Amino acid sequence: MQIRYAIAWAMVAIQSTDASNSTSKGDLNGWYPCSEYTFSDEGSSTGQVAQCAVYSAPLCYPGICETPPGVNSEVDVFVKRLPATAADPATTTNVWLLQGGPGASSTxxxxxxxxxxxxxxxxxxxxxxxxxxxxxxxxxxxxxAQVTTTGSPWDLQIKYGDLASFSVTTAATDLATFISRFTNGAGTIVYGVSYGTMFAERLMHLAPPQVTGYVLDGIATTSGAPEFFYASKWDNNFGEVGDAFLALGESDSNCKPHFDSNGLNNTLQGVLEQFDHDPNSTCAALVNSTVETGESPSANLRIALESTEAMKPKSRQQHQIENKSTTYETHYTQALENFFANQWGKLKLVALDPLKHLAKSQTAIQYNFSSDHASLTSPMRTTIPNQASVLLLSGKLDPQTPNKYAEYLLNALRGEKKELIAFEYATHGTVMTTPMVADNPWSETCGMKVLASYVRVGGDLERLDKSCVAEMPAFNLTTPDYYLYSYFGTDVADDGY
Incomplete structure (x- = not known):
């Protein structure tokens, strides 16, 4: 059976290649056998045969921009697929996964x-x-200019002309064109995560008829909603979700006993104030020697506490360390020092004057390549295409794309075939951050099970199986031993010794 499907798929690939070779523009160079995983450390092969191709897309599509004289009129768009092995790939459903970032690759x-x-x-x-x-x-x-992206707008202008050629609209047009020209014409589901949700939403505006469902995970777009997703609200968003996390800690049976007198939130606030009040204290000096921001000692501590898994034992240790041994603290700071030395060198943050930078541009949304007023647009409220539905996935502990934006988009979308599933304790990208087994990040995830069900029922929300949402593990702040050993070199970090 699988041999028959493999032969059918090979014929489709040959026909696609022949069709592309017969044209001089918009060619598809492929499909070629390629590795399931681009990098060997991403995972071991499951025996699936991937195929890769490059679509030679026009630099500018009609109505978006015009290619200036002397500028290369084509760009390469890399595409990868895992063909069906238990169904006819020439007729079966297609699923697209779109990466976020912005700027991250599909690997x-x-x-x-x-x-x-x-x-x-x-x-x-x-x-x-x-x-x-x-x-x-x-x-x-x-x-x-020996740089990329924002480093030299003039070099980019000379090389590519109108930089709308690298806009979200142009990227979405690439996808719509590819689906129309180079896939099998069957029903298609499009999944986007993080920035990929903006990409997928723009595809909705183009409304390719083959797409019957859109899944947006970690909502980074709220077109048409009263509240827009601005990156300038990043710190406020983190603060709101951080407060929600600390509030959960106040009621967690494993966390609450350690902070009975003042509570986790008040204890953490007290430690931050203590750092600024006595920056030469033993604990403050240890953190300041590891993390350099040029800001207050409490700012350095905030950087060091970025890992939520380490926050509970760390907060209590900071509270006790002036009167206790510093063995664990030294282990922690040494581990952090080694990490920054290996990855980025010593961590140093440069304070930016936002008004100075914003004054150079008419908008903070784009990459500030120019101050052309044409870059300003009014957010377009999205209408769900007639043949499609929209499923929004969100984590209520996601500080990068907080759940409130998923709610804004749900209300702004025009159409009835839409649904939001918000996971109580998930972070960013619920397909990856909703393990069904507590303390096992490698277990199957509820987000993936919901996505698979959505594909299986062709985007029919009434038939969607979301039963795993009710089976998710309860909130638990017990820190796994592998985190304790990694950060503190012990499995009893709560004792503060």
Missing amino acids: DLEISMATLHSELEGTVNVYTMDHRGTGRSTKPDCVA
Whole structure:
């Protein structure tokens, strides 16, 4: 049976290649056998045969921009797929996974591609792409200036002309064109995560008829809603979700006993104030020697406490350390020092004057390539295409794309076929951050099970199986031993010794 499907798929690939060779513009160079995982450390092969291709897309599509004289009129768009193995790939459903970032390549989605393909027992074709500007697709690099993206707008202008050629609209047009020209014409589900939700929403505006469902995970777009998703609200968003996390800690049976007198939130606030009051204290000096921000000692501590898994024992240790041994604290700071030395060198943050930078541009949403007023647009409220539905996935402990934006988009979407599933304790990207087994981040996830069900029922929300949401593990702040040993070199960090 699988041999018959493999032969059918090979014929489709040959026909696609022949069709592309007969044209001079918009060619598809592929499909070629390629590795399931681009990098060997991403995962071990499951025996699935991936195929890769490059779509030669026009630099500018009609109505978006015009290619200036002397500028290369084409860009490369890298595409990868896992063909169906238990169904006819020439007729079965297609699923697209779109990466976020913005600027991340599709390699981060390869594990999800393989997992979804396996979850659906090989009955679908799973696709992804490096949208233009990322990964193995054409990037807006400045070879003359020896930098990329925002480093030299003049070099980019000379090389590419109107930079609308690298806009979200252009990337979405690449995808709509590819689906129309180079896939099998069957029903298609599009999944986008983080920035990929903006990409997927723009595709909704283009409304390709083959797409019957859109899944947006970690909502980074709220077109048409009263509250827009601005990156300038990043710190406020983190603060709101951080407060929600601390509030959960106040009622957690494993956490509450350690902070009975003042509570977790008040204890943490007290430690921050103590650092600023006595920056030369033993604990403050240890943290300040590890994390350098040029700001207050409490700011350094905030950087050191970025890991929520380490926050509970760390907060209590900071409270006790002036009167206790510093062995654990030294282990922690040494581990942090080694991490920064290996990855970025000593961590140093540069204070920016936002007014100075914003004054150079008419908008804070784009990359500030110019101050052209044409870059300003009114958010377009999205209408769900007649043949499609929209499923929104969100985590209530997601500080990058907080759940409130998913609620805003749900209300702003025009149409009835829409649903939001918000996971109580999930963080960013629920397909990856909703493990069904507590303290086991490698267990199957509820987000993936919901996505697979959505694909299986062709986007029919009434038939969607979301039973796993009610089976999610309860909130638990017990820190796994592997985190304790990694950060503190012990499994009894709560004792503060």
